[in-house]
């Protein structure tokens with residue numbers, strides 16, 4: 001039985017003051033829901049504040065990106081060593097980073113190796129665009145992203161990571177995938193690929209999230225699916241009541257399962 005994990009990807013939203021207010025509103029609602037792993041991923045500028053506020057609450061903190069280098073003359077970059085002081089998780093290869101900041105499966109792979117080397121849990125994001133989806137290329141494309149992004153890991157390393165399947169056409173659009181479609185793609189493109197790479201037992205232990213327009217009104221449909229172990233939530237993670245409702249329904253679904 002995989003523990004469900006709900007992570008909030010705040011993207012480039014929330015000043016330190018706003019982040020503080022959001023965490024203060026979230027804490028009393030999220031803290032009792034400890035059958036679900038809860039992770040907040042604020043922008044770098046708010047990471048230290050959020051990490052301090054959630055300390056001892058059972059809620060984790062994560063970064064949204066990082067360099068694969070430990071330190072050096074890399075202006076504007078943040079290293080795994082620096083994140084490790086504050087957080088336990090790091091989102092790697094989000095589609096917005098691939099789309100706007102030139103990230104590739106190769107850079108994703110370097111970052112995944114670096115995150116694991118520093119004891120961070122990577123949340124590795126994969127997903128097809130609308131054209132690929134409509135052309136019926138989803139399984140082949142997503143499987144390739146998994147294969148290249150996670151190349152060279154040992155089964156033991158792979159066991160600790162998290163994969164987020166986020167169809168690009170569903171991100172921020174209000175048009176989520178259906179639970180059935182997400183379950184099918186996650187099973188065939190992600191979990192089966194993980195099984196080919198690392199063995200079935202390891203693949204069965206890896207948590208795989210769905211992401212893309214997740215909200216309180218549709219989370220139940222996703223977490224009821226056998227292959228889906230939680231969600232990576234963007235827009236709805238910026239509102240305390242919505243994010244808490246998503247975690248609450250995930251806990252409820254787990255209780256019924």
Ligand code: PGA
Nearest residue numbers: 171172212213233234235
């Ligand atoms: P969304 O974003 O929930 O706003 O669609 C999800 C994500 O980009 O991780």
